[in-house]
Amino acid sequence: MQKRRNDIGWGIVLLWLTVMLHGCGTADSVPNAGKQEETPVVKPETRIVKTVHGDVEIPANPQRIVTQxxxxxxxxxxxxxxxxxxWEIESPHVKDLxxxxxxxxxxxxxxxxxILALNPDLIVTVxxxxxxxxxxxxxAPTIVIPYGTYHEVHEEMKAFGQLLGKEQEADNRLAAFDEDVKQAKASIAGLVPAxxxxxxxxxxxKEFYIYGDGVNRGGQAIYQQLGLTPPESVRTDLIQKKVDAQSVSTExxxxxxxxxxxxxxxxxxxFDESSPVWASLDAVKNNRIFKLNPDRFWPYDPIAVQAQVKExxxxxQERLGEKKAQK
Known part of the structure; x- marks a missing residue:
C-alpha cells in the first residue's frame, strides 16, 4: 500500500515537470512571449506657448480659434x-478668404x-x-500678443509658424514673399535716382502725422521691403527710435x-491741399504726391504688406516710368 502511494506521488511530480518543461519550450519558441507589449506613443493633446503673460497651455491642434x-x-x-x-474680416486683402x-x-x-457663443478652444488677441x-x-486658453509686437514680416511669420506648429510652411511662404519683393524692386530699378x-x-x-517703417500706412512695404529712402529727419526721429507715428505741427x-x-x-x-504750407512743398509743386487708399494701406499684416509692395x-512705375519715357 505504501509503495502504491509512492508511485502515485512520483507520477504527480513527473506530470508537473512535463507541464513546466512544455511551457518553457513554448515560451522560447514564440518571439517576445512573456514580454509586456509596448505602449503606443500618444501625442500630447496640448502644448505650452510662452507669452508676455507667462506660459499658456493651448490645444496642440486648435479647431475653433477666435482672434482679435x-x-x-x-x-x-x-x-x-x-x-x-x-474690420479684419472686411480688409480687402483677406475678404475673399x-x-x-x-x-x-x-x-x-x-x-x-x-466669443463665448462661438465656443472657441483658443483665443489670440492684441x-x-x-x-x-x-x-x-x-x-478658453488665451494668448495675448500686444499691438506692435512685430515690426517686420519675417519675424511675424516665423512667430506664427511656431505658434501653429507650421515652421516649414512659414519658411515656404516667406520664400514666396521674398520673391515678390525681389520682382517689385526689379520693376522700379533705375526709375528712382540715388x-x-x-x-x-x-x-x-484733427492732427497731422509723419509715419515710420513700422505698422502704419505702408511703412513696412515702402521702407523695409522696397528699400525707398526716408528723409534724414524721418530716419532719426522715427525709424531709428522705433516710433511708428509722430504728430507734428503744421509748421x-x-x-x-x-x-x-x-x-x-x-x-x-x-485737409486743405491748397493751404499755403502744403502748397509750398516741392513734392506738391512738382506733382510728386501719391495718395494712399486707407483701406489698403492701414492693414500691416504679412498678406497686406505683400500686396502693398506690389501696389x-x-x-x-506709372509715375516715374512716364517721366523717364518723356526724357
Missing amino acids: GYLAQFLAFGVKPVGAPY AAGIADIGQIDGGSVEK GGDEKLNEQYRKI GTTFSIMGPFD KIAAYAGDYIFLDISGGAE VASML
Missing part, C-alpha cells in the same frame, strides 16, 4: 478662425458674449485691456517732407 488683431496671420497659413472683428467667419465686434465688453483678457481666459527721398504723412482726425511738415510724399488722409480728417511699385 491677427486674422490675416492665421489665414496666411490656411487656418480659418471662427471669429474676428469686422474670410467668408463665414463670425463678426465679434469691437474689442470691448460686448465681445465677450459673442489684448489692450487686462480685465477683458481675464474674461477671455475663463472662456538719394531720392520718400515720406509717408497725412492728417488723421514742421516741411522738415519731414521728402522728394516724394505718400499721402494718407483718414480718420475723418478734413507701391506700380505707383512708381
Whole structure:
C-alpha cells in the first residue's frame, strides 16, 4: 500500500515537470512571449506657448480659434478662425478668404458674449485691456500678443509658424514673399535716382502725422521691403527710435517732407491741399504726391504688406516710368 502511494506521488511530480518543461519550450519558441507589449506613443493633446503673460497651455491642434488683431496671420497659413472683428474680416486683402467667419465686434465688453457663443478652444488677441483678457481666459486658453509686437514680416511669420506648429510652411511662404519683393524692386530699378527721398504723412482726425517703417500706412512695404529712402529727419526721429507715428505741427511738415510724399488722409480728417504750407512743398509743386487708399494701406499684416509692395511699385512705375519715357 505504501509503495502504491509512492508511485502515485512520483507520477504527480513527473506530470508537473512535463507541464513546466512544455511551457518553457513554448515560451522560447514564440518571439517576445512573456514580454509586456509596448505602449503606443500618444501625442500630447496640448502644448505650452510662452507669452508676455507667462506660459499658456493651448490645444496642440486648435479647431475653433477666435482672434482679435491677427486674422490675416492665421489665414496666411490656411487656418480659418471662427471669429474676428469686422474690420479684419472686411480688409480687402483677406475678404475673399474670410467668408463665414463670425463678426465679434469691437474689442470691448460686448465681445465677450459673442466669443463665448462661438465656443472657441483658443483665443489670440492684441489684448489692450487686462480685465477683458481675464474674461477671455475663463472662456478658453488665451494668448495675448500686444499691438506692435512685430515690426517686420519675417519675424511675424516665423512667430506664427511656431505658434501653429507650421515652421516649414512659414519658411515656404516667406520664400514666396521674398520673391515678390525681389520682382517689385526689379520693376522700379533705375526709375528712382540715388538719394531720392520718400515720406509717408497725412492728417488723421484733427492732427497731422509723419509715419515710420513700422505698422502704419505702408511703412513696412515702402521702407523695409522696397528699400525707398526716408528723409534724414524721418530716419532719426522715427525709424531709428522705433516710433511708428509722430504728430507734428503744421509748421514742421516741411522738415519731414521728402522728394516724394505718400499721402494718407483718414480718420475723418478734413485737409486743405491748397493751404499755403502744403502748397509750398516741392513734392506738391512738382506733382510728386501719391495718395494712399486707407483701406489698403492701414492693414500691416504679412498678406497686406505683400500686396502693398506690389501696389507701391506700380505707383512708381506709372509715375516715374512716364517721366523717364518723356526724357
